[in-house]
Amino acid sequence: MATRRLLVTLAGIGVALLLGATAGAVSEFVGLPVVVTAAMALALGVTVGAIIRALRTPGALFASVLGGVLGVVAVGASAITDLALARSKAATEASASQSQDPDAAVRRWEAETLGEPGASAFLRHRTRRGAPWLTGRRLDLGTATNAVVFGVETLLAAAIAALLARRATSRSFCARCEAWFVRDTLGRAPLGSVATIVAAIEQREWHRLGRRVATSTAGPLDVAVEHCPTCPSGSAWLELGETEGRRRTILRRVAVDGAALREMRESQAMRTGA
Numbered sequence: 001m002a003t004r005r006l007l008v009t010l011a012g013i014g015v016a017l018l019l020g021a022t023a024g025a026v027s028e029f030v031g032l033p034v035v036v037t038a039a040m041a042l043a044l045g046v047t048v049g050a051i052i053r054a055l056r057t058p059g060a061l062f063a064s065v066l067g068g069v070l071g072v073v074a075v076g077a078s079a080i081t082d083l084a085l086a087r088s089k090a091a092t093e094a095s096a097s098q099s100q101d102p103d104a105a106v107r108r109w110e111a112e113t114l115g116e117p118g119a120s121a122f123l124r125h126r127t128r129r130g131a132p133w134l135t136g137r138r139l140d141l142g143t144a145t146n147a148v149v150f151g152v153e154t155l156l157a158a159a160i161a162a163l164l165a166r167r168a169t170s171r172s173f174c175a176r177c178e179a180w181f182v183r184d185t186l187g188r189a190p191l192g193s194v195a196t197i198v199a200a201i202e203q204r205e206w207h208r209l210g211r212r213v214a215t216s217t218a219g220p221l222d223v224a225v226e227h228c229p230t231c232p233s234g235s236a237w238l239e240l241g242e243t244e245g246r247r248r249t250i251l252r253r254v255a256v257d258g259a260a261l262r263e264m265r266e267s268q269a270m271r272t273g274a
């Protein structure tokens with residue numbers, strides 16, 4: 001588990017740096033600073049979520065913290081790329097003018113823009129000059145407001161990436177088989193049988209429940225199970241949902257064992273004569 005978490009973290013850092021650098025490079029052409037950051041965080045969260053699922057690394061807390069930290073890393077990479085591009089632009093302009101020594105010109109640009117050099121130069125660049133905005137321009141709202149906008153962008157990116165990474169761990173995980181639970185819909189039922197179905201679930205009468213739901217029946221109610229794909233006798237979740245339009249509400253969700261599912265499926269099979 002520790003090894004897989006390390007792998008997920010390393011892969012996540014790679015993705016965050018790549019997406020951050022891309023966002024930093026494209027933002028001056030797009031001209032929508034916060035939107036670019038949000039899109040970057042969205043791509044980051046989805047990718048990290050996919051890595052978490054592929055490397056079978058459960059744990060909502062781990063996913064949330066990792067997503068949040070990577071969101072901050074990506075924003076940092078974006079601002080560092082932005083500074084590198086601004087610096088190279090200053091160097092190009094200096095060498096084009098030919099009237100001055102390019103190195104001295106870049107040093108002067110750095111002194112004017114960043115003050116003292118150092119690892120946090122990208123933060124000073126961002127707060128003093130604002131966000132990249134349309135070709136060659138910057139959205140400069142004053143140092144204090146620039147800092148607030150950058151802070152909000154960072155929090156937004158962290159929150160988006162954390163939520164999406166966490167969502168990847170929402171399914172249960174079978175620790176014995178190291179597999180994510182899969183979901184099967186056992187059948188549907190008309191709304192009229194909701195009381196009977198709820199009673200069957202609460203009294204744990206699986207035969208009765210099996211007779212009430214069928215794959216051939218249409219209806220807003222559905223009964224689904226989430227279980228390990230490889231050890232069908234293990235614990236599972238049984239869920240009763242109601243769909244209204246595009247919205248599905250979970251009416252009941254209970255833990256069941258493999259025997260209960262078997263009993264239910266047998267009674268369904270008897271009903272359909274299979």
Ligand SMILES: [Zn+2]
Nearest residue numbers: 174177228231
């Ligand atoms: Zn299992």
